[in-house]
Amino acid sequence: MSDSPAIAHSAPVEGHHEHPSYQRHHFETYEQQADTTNFAMWLFLLTEIMFFGGLFMAYLIYRNWYYPAFVAASHQLSIVWGTCNTAVLISSSFTMAMGVWCAETRRRGGLVLCLVLTFLLGLVFLGIKTIEYTEKIEKHHVPGFHYSVQAFTNPASDPDTYKEYKDKPMPLDMARHTEIYFFLYFAMTGMHALHMIIGIAILGFMIFRARAGAYTTGHVTFVENFGLYWHFVDIIWIFLFPLLYLISRHQ
Amino acid sequence: MSSTIVSLPDQSTARIPKVNFITKENGLLSWLLTSDHKRIAILYLISITFFFFIGGALAGLIRLELLTPQSDLMATDTYNKVFTMHGVIMIFLFLVPSVPATLGNFLIPIMLGAKDLALPKINLLSWYLYVVGGILVIYTMASGGVDTGWTFTTPLSTHYLNTNVLSTGVAVFIAGFSSIFTGLNFIVTIHKMRAPGMTWFRMPLFVWSHYAASILMVLGTPVLAISLVLVILERTMGIGVFDPTKGGDPLLFQHLFWFYSHPAVYIMILPGMGVVSETISTFSRKRVFGYTAVAFSSVAIAVFGFFVWAHHMFIMGISNYAMLVFSLLTMLVAVPSAIKIFNWTFTLYKGSITFETPMLYSFGFMGLFTIGGMTGVFLGASGTDIHLTETYFIVAHFHFVMVGGMLMAFLAGIHFWWPKMTGRMYPEKISQLAAVVTFIGFNLTFFPQFILGTLGMPRRYAAYPPEFQVLNVFSTAGATVLGVGYLLPVLYLTWSLKYGKIAGNNPWQATGLEWQIQSPPLTENFTTIPIMDHEAYDYEWLERQKEKEVTHVG
Numbered sequence: 001m002s003d004s005p006a007i008a009h010s011a012p013v014e015g016h017h018e019h020p021s022y023q024r025h026h027f028e029t030y031e032q033q034a035d036t037t038n039f040a041m042w043l044f045l046l047t048e049i050m051f052f053g054g055l056f057m058a059y060l061i062y063r064n065w066y067y068p069a070f071v072a073a074s075h076q077l078s079i080v081w082g083t084c085n086t087a088v089l090i091s092s093s094f095t096m097a098m099g100v101w102c103a104e105t106r107r108r109g110g111l112v113l114c115l116v117l118t119f120l121l122g123l124v125f126l127g128i129k130t131i132e133y134t135e136k137i138e139k140h141h142v143p144g145f146h147y148s149v150q151a152f153t154n155p156a157s158d159p160d161t162y163k164e165y166k167d168k169p170m171p172l173d174m175a176r177h178t179e180i181y182f183f184l185y186f187a188m189t190g191m192h193a194l195h196m197i198i199g200i201a202i203l204g205f206m207i208f209r210a211r212a213g214a215y216t217t218g219h220v221t222f223v224e225n226f227g228l229y230w231h232f233v234d235i236i237w238i239f240l241f242p243l244l245y246l247i248s249r250h251q
Numbered sequence: 252m253s254s255t256i257v258s259l260p261d262q263s264t265a266r267i268p269k270v271n272f273i274t275k276e277n278g279l280l281s282w283l284l285t286s287d288h289k290r291i292a293i294l295y296l297i298s299i300t301f302f303f304f305i306g307g308a309l310a311g312l313i314r315l316e317l318l319t320p321q322s323d324l325m326a327t328d329t330y331n332k333v334f335t336m337h338g339v340i341m342i343f344l345f346l347v348p349s350v351p352a353t354l355g356n357f358l359i360p361i362m363l364g365a366k367d368l369a370l371p372k373i374n375l376l377s378w379y380l381y382v383v384g385g386i387l388v389i390y391t392m393a394s395g396g397v398d399t400g401w402t403f404t405t406p407l408s409t410h411y412l413n414t415n416v417l418s419t420g421v422a423v424f425i426a427g428f429s430s431i432f433t434g435l436n437f438i439v440t441i442h443k444m445r446a447p448g449m450t451w452f453r454m455p456l457f458v459w460s461h462y463a464a465s466i467l468m469v470l471g472t473p474v475l476a477i478s479l480v481l482v483i484l485e486r487t488m489g490i491g492v493f494d495p496t497k498g499g500d501p502l503l504f505q506h507l508f509w510f511y512s513h514p515a516v517y518i519m520i521l522p523g524m525g526v527v528s529e530t531i532s533t534f535s536r537k538r539v540f541g542y543t544a545v546a547f548s549s550v551a552i553a554v555f556g557f558f559v560w561a562h563h564m565f566i567m568g569i570s571n572y573a574m575l576v577f578s579l580l581t582m583l584v585a586v587p588s589a590i591k592i593f594n595w596t597f598t599l600y601k602g603s604i605t606f607e608t609p610m611l612y613s614f615g616f617m618g619l620f621t622i623g624g625m626t627g628v629f630l631g632a633s634g635t636d637i638h639l640t641e642t643y644f645i646v647a648h649f650h651f652v653m654v655g656g657m658l659m660a661f662l663a664g665i666h667f668w669w670p671k672m673t674g675r676m677y678p679e680k681i682s683q684l685a686a687v688v689t690f691i692g693f694n695l696t697f698f699p700q701f702i703l704g705t706l707g708m709p710r711r712y713a714a715y716p717p718e719f720q721v722l723n724v725f726s727t728a729g730a731t732v733l734g735v736g737y738l739l740p741v742l743y744l745t746w747s748l749k750y751g752k753i754a755g756n757n758p759w760q761a762t763g764l765e766w767q768i769q770s771p772p773l774t775e776n777f778t779t780i781p782i783m784d785h786e787a788y789d790y791e792w793l794e795r796q797k798e799k800e801v802t803h804v805g
Contacts, residue, residue, distance in 0.1 A: 026367035026444075028780065036369045036443040043435050047473045054477035054507050058492060066498060143490040177498040183490040187481070 022219040034221045041225040045232045048195075052236055055188050059243060062184065066177035068170060071248040072152050073181035075165045076141060078132060082245040085128045086237065092121035093234045096227050103223040106216040111223070115207045118230070122200040129193055136182070143183040149175040188240055195233045202226060265755035267674040271771040286371035287774055291378050292357035293672070296665075298378075299345055299353065300741070302385060306340035307737060309333050314696075314730040317723050322713035330713035331398035332414070336391075338401030339419060343426045344385055346653055347515065350522035351468075352381070352433055354664045355461045357672060359437060361765040362455050364446025364783060366775040369439040370432075377432035384426030391415045391422065400711065402512070405493040405504040409485040416486055420479045427472045427479075430518070434468025437461050446764075448783035455763055455787050456545050460525030463549035467514040467521075467556060475511035478504060505567055509560035517556040519653060520620075521549055523660030524591055527613045530663050531595045533761040534610040535602025538788035541594040548587035555584045565636045574633040581631030588624050592617060607759070608679065611686035612663035619655025619693065623648055626701065641711075644704025650697045662689070662740060669744065670758050671770045675751030678743050685743075689736030695729025762793050 020030055027033040063070045099114030139158070140148035151158040152175035155167040206226065209215065215223045272289045282290055312333050316324040325333065360368050368374050391397055397419045399408040408416050441462050445454070482504070484490050491497030493504045532539045539545055561569055561577040569577075595617060604610070626648040629635050639645065669677050699722040708719050715723070757766040764781060765772075785792040 024371075026365065026371065026775070032443065036439055039443060040370055040373075040435060040439045043438060043469060047431055047435070047469050050470055051473035051477050054474050054481075057507070058481075058503060061500070061503060062498075144488045179491050180498055183484075183492055187484065187490075187492075191480075 020218065022217070030219075037221050037225060038228075041228050045228065048232060052188075052191065055184065055191065056239070056243075059184050059188070062177075062180050066174065066180060069152070069174050069177035070181050071251045072155075072167050072170060072175075073178035073185075074244060074248040075161055075167060076136075076139070076151065076158075077185070077245050078135070079245055079249065081128050081132050082241055085125050086241050088121050088125050088128070089234050089237050092118045092125070093231055095121065096230045100220070100224055100227045103210075103215045103220040106218070108210065108213055108216045111216060112207060112210050115203055115210055119200060119203045119207065122196055122203065126193060126196060126200075129189065133186075136186075141178075141182050142186065143179045147179050147182075149178060152178050185244055188244070192233065192236050192240060195236070199226075199230055199233055202229075265753045267753055267771075268769045268773075270773065271674070271769065272774045273771050275774050284375075286367070286375055288356050288360055288368045288371065288374060289672075289772065289774075291374050292353050294378050295348060295352040295356060295381070298382060298385065299348055302340050302344040302388075303737075304741075305389075306337055306345055307734065309337035309340070311730065311734060313337060314727040316713055317715070318727045320715050320717045320720055325713070327713045328398060331400075331711070332396035334711060335398050335400050336388075336396055339397075339423065340388060341653075342401055342515070342519075343423050344381070344388060346519040346657055347426075347430050348381060348433065349519070349657065349661050350526060350664060351437070351461060351464060351518075352377075354526065354661075354668060355437065355457075355522055356433070358668065358765055359440060359458055359461060360444065361768070361772065361776050362458050362763055363441065363444055364449055364764055364777065364781045365440065365444035366777065366780075368436050369444050370436050373432050374436055377429040377436070380425050380429035380432070384422045384424075384429060387418050387422035387425065391418045394418070402508065403479070403482055403504075405482060405485070405501045406495070409482055409493055417483060420483050424476055424479045427476050430468050431472045434465035434472070437465040438469060441465075446781050446783055450783075452543065452546070453783055453785075453787050454546075455525075456528035456539060456542065456549075457522075457525035457763075459546040460521045460528070460549045463553035464518050464521040466550075466553045467518045470557070471511040471514040471518070474507055475515075478507035478511070481507075502564070502567060502569070505564050506561070509563045510557075513560040513563060514553075514556040516649075516652070517552050519657050521552060523616065523657040523664075524549065526660045526664035526667070527595065527616050528591075529761070529763065530609040530613045530667050531598050532788045533667070533759050534607060534613075535599050535604045536760075536790055537598055537602040538786070538790070539594065540597035540600075541590070542787065544590055545594050548590040551587040552584060555580065555587065559584060559631075562631050562633075562636070565633050566640055578631055578633040578636075582628055585624060585628050585631075588620075592621055592624075606683070607666075608677070608682040608686050609663040609667035611683060612659045612666065612689075615686065615690045615693075616656055616659040616663065619651050619659065619690075623651030623653075623656055626651065639704060641709055642704040643700040643708045643710055646710050647697045647700035647704055650700075655693055655697065659689070659693075662686070665740070665744070667759070668765075669747070670754030671765055671772070673748055673751070674754055674771045675747050676754045676758060677740075677747045677751060681743050682740065685736055685739035688732060688739065692729050692732030692734075692736045696726050696733050697729070699723070699725045699729075760793065762788055762790060 023030045023033055027036070095114045095117040099111055099118060102108075102110035102114055136142055139151065140146050141151075149172065151161065152167075152170045153172055154169055155162045155165075161167070203226075206215075206223070210223075272287055276285075282294065285291060285294075312325070313330070316322065316330055316333075318324075322330060356368070356374065360366065394415055397412075397414045397416055399412060399414075399416060399419075403416070403420065441454070441458060481492055485493050485499075492499045493501050495501060528539055528545060559577060559581045561573055562581045565574055565577075626644070630639060630645065630648060666677055666682060669675075703719055703722050703726075706719065708715055754770055756769055759766070764783070767781075768777060
């Protein structure tokens, strides 16, 4: 057998039309490349859903088991800050979507502006989250060694919350389970915040590249895929906000 | 379809092509920074072989300790550490990446007619994550080991042990992401990178089984990741999620862990089934019988695989109804597995069978996997499971499927594609000998363990009652033979890199696209992208190709 490749028959040799410089060597066309990376991003987001899915599962189970503890503990969260943060995050999704549009229509200035706005809104979100976390630390509501159930066994000791909700004192063995609620609160919002931090870091990198005009040449997949990621992180919050803040507000 | 008699080509005039993916660039950096899927496959092959032998050495220590009823070679807690490290290394650093990351990486783009995987940089990243995970495991061993068992059972792992649970957890977390990226890359490649004419049902079954395994990697591994994060948080901060004294539920950990770790056994076995489909077809010169059924049975295994996890928890206090349902679902997995075995057997029927080494290993796979699978049905039945669980029966079952099944398939694949990867043949006679030695050694090691298990010898103990000694001596003797069986391929395959006969393009007269290009392949695999105009495993097409060539030359 000779060394010549015995493929069925070879594809007709097309005239070598020029490929754009951003097309990777192993793709046939740029459309294939865009399609492929896009698909990969969706698949990656699917793995993210499974990742958060474990936490949502735990939430579901423990909420059913320790219902009164979950209601009382969720009264400790600030609706005002939570709503603010939801608004901030939805706005950032809007600016991100506008950014993708700017990239597609090749508006460099608009793209940079949108990315900077998204970046800032992301930071505002984290800032508000820090305020909320600080409050929890001060009240000893961080699970672990210094956890305190006083606000639940004796609600009157926590006048701000008591004024609003008039919670009844809980027996100690149920009050202890608020720790699980706060663990889930910190794990879920913390994991979410971690994704925000990663997103903001990538945004910072993108702002520099966008100023140099990297995304306004017709090669928009990076901006587009990052947009998908950013919206995904947003959607996680859209589920966290009602589950952690709202669902037990009137009980 | 009848079989076609094929004479293997005369390779005496074959030369290794001067330009190929190995010779294209030189120097260590050209390997460490490569994005060529074939080079990354070689990097993976070297690293998983390294970890296989560490894990194997630990297995040797376990068998040596069990030679006598007393725990005399090592202290009991050392024994716990040894079997834990054996499990962690073999599962997360060998079995999960074994076939996909080496052979899959090397072959899937070529089989689809693509120049590379869809995401070459992610592919390299996955190897680096694997290496980081591996280094952390070595660090764990060097700094005292861990003794949770590879299952990280809570609250043992979170509250009662004073060993390196953290570094092991982080290592497995990182290695898990390496596996996610491999799976993601395969799915995207199979969807988007197929050559013109390469329809879904013209893909080799090797690709189908990798597709099914990738679905499991992508959907299952993140759940393992989050449960390890929870274990790490529980251990470091005492958050209470798995701690019954704070109202947490250890059983939740079991659910989350086995939601990954049961599908993980299909991640390990499915790619091996892909290898066997290729070798059985090639060495009986017939299209795989029931191609479509075999392809869909892979997907069925992947889908069913997600709904059987609680059969690991029959003695952990789940409800009787849950046991009933999971017992039934577990037995259902046997159906697609049996479809595969039967179809391979029918492929052999009236084929012109030859007994090259890959075929010997594949026969080993079929026999041992059948035994392993059938005993799996015993364990899936909740009644017998309660009698047999936590005994050596489990150990034997698992090793029949994983070592007898997967490792045999891995070796079959390595031998089968060795000429394609290196351009040189392995020495046939000695490798046939190694295959037979492996088979004998394997049976001697693990068959006695089935008997030990039914007699009630518990697993995970360094000492055992003296009446079990005879069977344990058999088992340890078998492990020695098995060790020789695994060392031989390393020696002669390394030897063949320099002294092996030159293979030529298609030494087996196989039909896959990978056999129609030079060996070792070019960096971009094909000079022009092929157009697929025939079904997979079409030996008549191959014959026609050869006739065409003869008339052309004549």
